[in-house]
Amino acid sequence: GESVGLHLPTLSVQEGDNSIINCAYSNSASDYFIWYKQESGKGPQFIIDIRSNMDKRQGQRVTVLLNKTVKHLSLQIAATQPGDSAVYFCAENMRNSGNTPLVFGKGTRLSVIA
């Protein structure tokens, strides 16, 4: 079932193209950032994380970029596939302050056009 509604930003991408999903975070003291993927009817699933002492981290087909100057985080997905269609959330917290709760952004819906 759909747990997020019609007002999410939506990104439509052709299959095989690269996707870039952006996130502006709010707390300049945040030192840990995570991207989650949520498929319809499921809980969020961890994709990749990055700490504030880094500006780039790569995983399998995914790259996270962190710009602390403008408090901006992005998730790049290479060669986007139909299975990448989902809602993507960024989350932040302050790990150096004792693992404070995660604060989530509102999410972006990625639609892959076959």
Add this chain to the structure above:
Amino acid sequence: NAGVTQTPKFQVLKTGQSMTLQCAQDMNHEYMSWYRQDPGMGLRLIHYSVGAGITDQGEVPNGYNVSRSTTEDFPLRLLSAAPSQTSVYFCASSSYNEQFFGPGTRLTVL
């Protein structure tokens, strides 16, 4: 490992009824939390726990109670359900590096 399990998957309540959403994890994580997810609102933290016997409020705690008597279980209680509590509820547990979410409970309050 079952990971994080939640029961029930779906629930319909009438206004004023009470119920408990169950959450259990088998990963021996100290940190557990409850979120609600509403359309266009992302996930909002209700309550969290950093270990057995320790709980704290999140962003939207009103109308909910929690307890943490064991490391494995973290139930969420709705004391007197209201239509504003219609939502999807997710439980999560985390190691230092990663937070694992359960499949969610879809709650409707009439």
